[in-house]
Each structure stands twice: as structure tokens, then as C-alpha cells.
Amino acid sequence: MSDPTEARRTAHRRVYEGKVLSLDVDEVEEPGGVKATREVVRHAGSVATLAVDDRGRALLVRQFRYAVGQAVWELPAGRRDGGEAPEAGARRELIEETGVVAAHMELLAEFFTTPGFCDERMWLFRASGLTLGIAQPEADERIEMRWFTPAEVDAALADGTVREGKTLVALLMEQRRRD
């Protein structure tokens, strides 16, 4: 099979345009001749940070996520603001949600979260050389933070305490780094 390259859009309807996301319903002809209606969530992209302190502890935050009806342990993360560089966005979200300032930021991975129906791109960083400050959460955020030792990270992965995509990716990468 030749490399698929581009799609041809034959019709476009923006069904919704919101604060966090927009929704398009497009008629397309894709590489290989596939004709289909595609429902696509458009998203500005996200940044997330695995902050690791000098004792190897990982910083996670927990907040209520209305979409899934429960509180979820996650990396500090958020949407990119406009044309903001991913690293700058990750630093901003880390400070806002946890008050932590990082001397060093390393890009761990860049990936699509759910390319089947959404264009969200995720930039995942690892932060070290940490200084603790004061969190500045947004008006609609209530955030609990906790430092997980390496043994606690292992347990949280094994028992399902951590069950969110980007956070699994980052903690699995950190486990491998430790081994």
C-alpha cells in the first residue's frame, strides 16, 4: 500500500464552536478512495508535566472531572493558550495548578490522544530542579496535589489509582527510566 497522504473535503459543517472545543461534521474522500462522513472534535492542543523532585517523587493532582463523573489523578496539565510554545504552556499550567517552578524541562513525548475523532495533540514534559511556590488555580478548578514515591507510583499503576491516558504514558516512561 502506498503512503496515505491527504484527504479531500467535499462538505463541511461546523456544528458547535465553544470554549474548550469545536465540533465539525465533514464529508471527505480519504487516501485510498474512502468516502465517509467524519465527526471531528477540534481542540487547541494540550500540555502536561511530570514533575519529579530530588527524591524521585512524582507530583500528581486530583480534580473532579465532570465528563467522567469522578475525581481523577492526573499530571498537571491544560490547554495551550493561542500560539503559546508548548514548554511555556506546560510551565504556566504547572505553576497555576501546583505552584511548582522547574529549573529544567525535557520533552518526553508528543502524541495524539484520540486521533479517531479528535485532533488534540499532547506535549508531555518532565520537570526537575523544582522550587515550591503558591498555586494559582483558575476559578473553575479545585485541585488537590500529592507527591508519589516511586513505590507509590508502582502501586498506583498496578491497582488502577492512576487511570488516565497521558498520566499512564508519563509514569510508564518514568518507571523505565528508573529501571
Added chain:
Amino acid sequence: MSDPTEARRTAHRRVYEGKVLSLDVDEVEEPGGVKATREVVRHAGSVATLAVDDRGRALLVRQFRYAVGQAVWELPAGRRDGGEAPEAGARRELIEETGVVAAHMELLAEFFTTPGFCDERMWLFRASGLTLGIAQPEADERIEMRWFTPAEVDAALADGTVREGKTLVALLMEQRRRD
């Protein structure tokens, strides 16, 4: 902080109801007293399978993903059909997309892909004891498949060939299992 538990929905609007997803815009009062408008993508949930053969090779598929405008290497995966059990759905998608039948299926992880704005739940399986058959893709699917040796998996993770959430989770878990 006490454990956040439930949200109170004070208004609800279904903006779109489609084939793959629906979109709600809800006014809510969340645990901790946060009042907010939440845009939520509703999704039936997904199943995905890391199939590993007797030589330790992992099976990935590549298809054009309109949402991100490019072809993406991923685990064989798909939406759950109605009340279908996750393992049955994973077996069905594996056969449809690759023709592979698995003697053994193991649940690797269950997680939320993007709980900030979507309720999609992902069930991730590892398949072994594989028998090769004939793929039966759906009308709107054009799927290329390839077996990655452990060294090729390591390279694909390192060089960004694999850049999709669930696939990163599964391959990182497989690397750890190998180590």
C-alpha cells in the same frame, strides 16, 4: 480536602448526536462548589489490543486519520458495540482489522483517554496464542498491518513513529514486561 463525589447538573443541552459521538453543553455545580459550563463529548467507549506473537513481535496497524490529517500507527482498536463486553469487542476488532484470532486475552489497563472533555473509556488488552486469518475491514477503513520486533518497537517509541496515546501505553507496558 474531602473526596469529591458528585456533580449537580442545573442545565443540559445536547448540541449534536452523531454516529461516533454526541456533544453536550451542561451547566453544572461540581463538588467543592465550582459552578461551570462544561462541554462534554459523549462516546460509547473503546477497545484496543496489543497482539504479540511467539517471537515477541507486536502487531500495529496504520490508517489515515482524518481528524489529524495523517496516517497513524496504532493498536487494532474500535468502538464498543452497544452492551458488548470489552473483551468480546477487542476480539471482534482484532479479527476485523487484521484477521488475527487470539487464544489468550489479558486485560492490561482500563483508563480514560481525555477526561477533561470526553467520557471515552478505553479497555486495553494483550493477545497471545495467535492464529492468522483474513481481515474484514469496514467499508470506510483502509488498513495496513505490520509486525514490529522488540527492537523495532523500541525504535518506533524513540523516534516518534508511534505517537498515539493508547498505543504508547500498551507498548511501554510491553517494554517493561520484557525488561
